[in-house]
Amino acid sequence: MSLVEIKDLKVHYPIRSGFWNRVTDEVPAVDGITFNIEAGETYGLVGESGSGKSTTGKSVVGLEKVTSGSILYNGQDITKKENRRKLDYNHDVQMIFQDSLSSLNPRKRIEDIIAEPLRNFEHLSKEDEKLRVLQLLDIVGLDADALYKYPHQFSGGQRQRIGVARAVATNPKLIIADEPVSALDLSVQAQVLNFMKKIQREFGISYLFISHDLGVVRHMCNNIAIMNRGRLVEIGTRDDIYNHPLHIYTKRLLAAIPETNVNQRAAHRASRLAVEEVYREQQDKYYDSEGKAYPLVAVSPTHQVALPEAIAKQLAQQESEVQA
Amino acid sequence: MWKTILRRVLIMIPEVIILSILVFLLAKAMPGDPFTGSINPKADPAQIHHLMKINGLYDPWYQQYWNWVVHLFHGNLGNSYQYQEPVTRLIGSRAVNTLWLALVTMILTYALALPMGVFAGRHEGKLPDTVIRVYTYVTYCIPFFVILVIGIWIFGYVLGWFPTTGSIASDTSGWLNTIGSRFYHIMLPAILGALFGTVNIVQYLRSEVIDAKRSDYVRTARAKGVPSKDIYRHHIFRNSLLPIAAFAGYSITGLLNGSIFTETVFSYPGMGLLFVNSISYRDYTVITALVLIYGILNLLGTLLSDIILSIVDPRIRIE
Amino acid sequence: MENATNFLNIKDVSTAFKINGHFYDAISHVNLQVHHDEILAIVGESGCGKSTLATTIMGLHDPAETQISGEIDFEGTDLLKLSDDQYNDYRGAKIGMIFQDPLSALNPLKRIEDQISEVMDYHSDLSKEEKHAQVLKLLDEVGIVNPQRTAHQFPHELSGGMRQRVIIAIAIACKPDLIIADEPTTALDVTIQAQILDVLRAIQKENHAGIILITHDLGVVAETADRVAVMYAGQIVEQGTAAQIFNTPEHPYTRSLLRSMPQRDNENDDLYVIQGNVPSLQKMPQTGDRFAPRIPWVPASAHEEHPTMHEVSPGHEVRCTCYQNFQFPDQVQKGSVTE
Numbered sequence: 001m002s003l004v005e006i007k008d009l010k011v012h013y014p015i016r017s018g019f020w021n022r023v024t025d026e027v028p029a030v031d032g033i034t035f036n037i038e039a040g041e042t043y044g045l046v047g048e049s050g051s052g053k054s055t056t057g058k059s060v061v062g063l064e065k066v067t068s069g070s071i072l073y074n075g076q077d078i079t080k081k082e083n084r085r086k087l088d089y090n091h092d093v094q095m096i097f098q099d100s101l102s103s104l105n106p107r108k109r110i111e112d113i114i115a116e117p118l119r120n121f122e123h124l125s126k127e128d129e130k131l132r133v134l135q136l137l138d139i140v141g142l143d144a145d146a147l148y149k150y151p152h153q154f155s156g157g158q159r160q161r162i163g164v165a166r167a168v169a170t171n172p173k174l175i176i177a178d179e180p181v182s183a184l185d186l187s188v189q190a191q192v193l194n195f196m197k198k199i200q201r202e203f204g205i206s207y208l209f210i211s212h213d214l215g216v217v218r219h220m221c222n223n224i225a226i227m228n229r230g231r232l233v234e235i236g237t238r239d240d241i242y243n244h245p246l247h248i249y250t251k252r253l254l255a256a257i258p259e260t261n262v263n264q265r266a267a268h269r270a271s272r273l274a275v276e277e278v279y280r281e282q283q284d285k286y287y288d289s290e291g292k293a294y295p296l297v298a299v300s301p302t303h304q305v306a307l308p309e310a311i312a313k314q315l316a317q318q319e320s321e322v323q324a
Numbered sequence: 325m326w327k328t329i330l331r332r333v334l335i336m337i338p339e340v341i342i343l344s345i346l347v348f349l350l351a352k353a354m355p356g357d358p359f360t361g362s363i364n365p366k367a368d369p370a371q372i373h374h375l376m377k378i379n380g381l382y383d384p385w386y387q388q389y390w391n392w393v394v395h396l397f398h399g400n401l402g403n404s405y406q407y408q409e410p411v412t413r414l415i416g417s418r419a420v421n422t423l424w425l426a427l428v429t430m431i432l433t434y435a436l437a438l439p440m441g442v443f444a445g446r447h448e449g450k451l452p453d454t455v456i457r458v459y460t461y462v463t464y465c466i467p468f469f470v471i472l473v474i475g476i477w478i479f480g481y482v483l484g485w486f487p488t489t490g491s492i493a494s495d496t497s498g499w500l501n502t503i504g505s506r507f508y509h510i511m512l513p514a515i516l517g518a519l520f521g522t523v524n525i526v527q528y529l530r531s532e533v534i535d536a537k538r539s540d541y542v543r544t545a546r547a548k549g550v551p552s553k554d555i556y557r558h559h560i561f562r563n564s565l566l567p568i569a570a571f572a573g574y575s576i577t578g579l580l581n582g583s584i585f586t587e588t589v590f591s592y593p594g595m596g597l598l599f600v601n602s603i604s605y606r607d608y609t610v611i612t613a614l615v616l617i618y619g620i621l622n623l624l625g626t627l628l629s630d631i632i633l634s635i636v637d638p639r640i641r642i643e
Numbered sequence: 644m645e646n647a648t649n650f651l652n653i654k655d656v657s658t659a660f661k662i663n664g665h666f667y668d669a670i671s672h673v674n675l676q677v678h679h680d681e682i683l684a685i686v687g688e689s690g691c692g693k694s695t696l697a698t699t700i701m702g703l704h705d706p707a708e709t710q711i712s713g714e715i716d717f718e719g720t721d722l723l724k725l726s727d728d729q730y731n732d733y734r735g736a737k738i739g740m741i742f743q744d745p746l747s748a749l750n751p752l753k754r755i756e757d758q759i760s761e762v763m764d765y766h767s768d769l770s771k772e773e774k775h776a777q778v779l780k781l782l783d784e785v786g787i788v789n790p791q792r793t794a795h796q797f798p799h800e801l802s803g804g805m806r807q808r809v810i811i812a813i814a815i816a817c818k819p820d821l822i823i824a825d826e827p828t829t830a831l832d833v834t835i836q837a838q839i840l841d842v843l844r845a846i847q848k849e850n851h852a853g854i855i856l857i858t859h860d861l862g863v864v865a866e867t868a869d870r871v872a873v874m875y876a877g878q879i880v881e882q883g884t885a886a887q888i889f890n891t892p893e894h895p896y897t898r899s900l901l902r903s904m905p906q907r908d909n910e911n912d913d914l915y916v917i918q919g920n921v922p923s924l925q926k927m928p929q930t931g932d933r934f935a936p937r938i939p940w941v942p943a944s945a946h947e948e949h950p951t952m953h954e955v956s957p958g959h960e961v962r963c964t965c966y967q968n969f970q971f972p973d974q975v976q977k978g979s980v981t982e
Binding site for chain 1: 833863866
């Protein structure tokens, strides 16, 4: 059994209009997605803005009202509030946000910010709480004098580490990290990523790592799902996604990552433009008549792609021939 | 847009009903009655008892409320116990006075506040800004009625520039003189009201201008090579005035509420003075009618603000 | 680039900001040239002074709060000697600027058309109709599909990518010789980013403009720039062609940055972390190599007391002598010299 099993999850936002402001239509932010997160792994969820990846993340933490489908955590459906309470779910699952400044209360000191989840769940004595907070600050590499400062007195990277310290305070089993490093400088990003890996090794934490940055995701994740217009277009291992992508959208994302190899600049650009052209011209091959992605089909035990079965098999065949 | 306005008006109906019940009950909950002491200090308790009875004041509250509502729909708010005339006529004559006072106050408020706020924001940290800020802080610190009393003392008694009571001189004849006299009586309360009313607008506008000055779109305009004075004209002023414009709806009702102080201090015969008097005389019919009117005006002011905002700000569109 | 002329020559420019009554250098003694037909990338992390350099060239600082010294020679004129009014003849006309956050950089209450034609109001004699035609042409040039419609919209009605295209249209409206793009793609999705960079390159080719591309994203630099200047703590620490910087980086900071990037070959390793923090403006060391505290294993003798730029190959300059024999700690331990 996987730690988290997401089954046909749908989150639709209502559109209200008309005289009585009744719900007249819905926006499918998340439109039926299915994937599993194993204990101790980092699962990458990749997509562009508006793809529904953040909504998915919020649903897993229980911050979003789910329209249909289920999210099983250790076999229990946590889309139901009473299950979340029974499982102590909010203790086990924490979240790290992208914007560390706005997600930390500006009027609270760091001590109170980090201690907040402890106060909610652990009921420690004052001394034990302080010790724990100091220990957490130490883990994320901040000095004890940080305790009495306010969020705005820290740099972006330091604030992000405070966010991480708060998230790991309760020894969670799963952390949802929504673009945790996209606002950070390279050297600080490296620090936060290393640190996330370190606590994973030490505490066996699982991550749902939500990002638009395929470079970072490649570094962090063993299994990856690519999300587009509320649906998953491709699921696979790091090798499946980066070396054998099948869906045009995955290829398009990969082609758009800037390469640091200056010598290959022209070739890289040409291949990107070629992919863009296929994307523009072959929409109807990769998306159904309503412009939605097809249901996923498996092309290998680890690799699934959202295409009609025949096309998927054919593409997989071609891909393996090219590789051979 | 009309649909939304209509919907908002429809939503107001239950709000007004709840408001009227609350108002009615609160008025009833006040100790005392409208008759004791008003007819004759030595009036017989039995006679008061009789008056209470024929006026239905011993009926259960819902029955009294119901009677009141039925009359309301006939355009009849009852008779004032104090003045012995229909409440509608009584309020009608006073409302005109209040409306004039509020209008003049509002014009003066904006005429003073807008240039002050913009000027302070533009010259942030310099002498004019400091002077304007000291003015706003001082005005903010002093209670309104103290400002009124000091104003009357200086302009009314010491300098003797303005009359200090009433809405019109008693010996006025001819329509031109009437208007002149009315205006003359309005000036001092309006100026003092405006001095007080400017504080919030000046401070708000000043910080809006300062924010706009530092905004990214102003930086973009500078990068376009737009001269400083045009940046103020085309970008900063317009954008900072926007929330002030939206504020206008609320400020109208604010002025009506403020008139309670002004009219009392100036013995200016408007709705505010009537309200204060009615409370001291337990003139239930007038109190309930006035509170209801104030309540409805507040709701309308909010609606007005939302409508203004949707007109001036393209980001807010109501269908 | 044989015929390239350097029309922008930044000589020994320092910009200091007033903090609590004292002035502190945000950039110090910067020397840079920009040629026609090239994209010069200025790369560095937040606080390194790259945006300050951009706003200094644009003359966007409040003179009461800043002290600027040196010379910015733009086509024979020293921009730093101009009055604000004289500067306005350059801003928007000969120098265009593209800003980072496309939503806040546009006035929320004005239609797109008005915001673009505003540049022409001050720098051209075009009639109303001509300006309208020009707006549509510009929107088309930056890749907006339906210019007529977009021209009449307000900023909030557009997507992030479209807004950034509008910002670019404003910057190029008067065909400037120099375009300064400050993090033009940071707020955008990768696929949009690639498109925007394509637009920038196309404009540069067509107008023979020189572009200063300011970014923290080494990938964007590697894909787009002809030449690169790396900034750290207000100084340029290394500059050269893109190939020189990415193929044979010399300065320890450049090498550290490249090493801290997640790449194909370090998937399972920890990323390299640069020790310590960027010093704040008030605590900036005035002598010695500013990067020295972050590579503490390098002996003091390897640094210069007053680091200067050293040419390591034609066009490739590095600050301080510490780049010679520089090794990362793990390489020191293994005793291997090759990286």
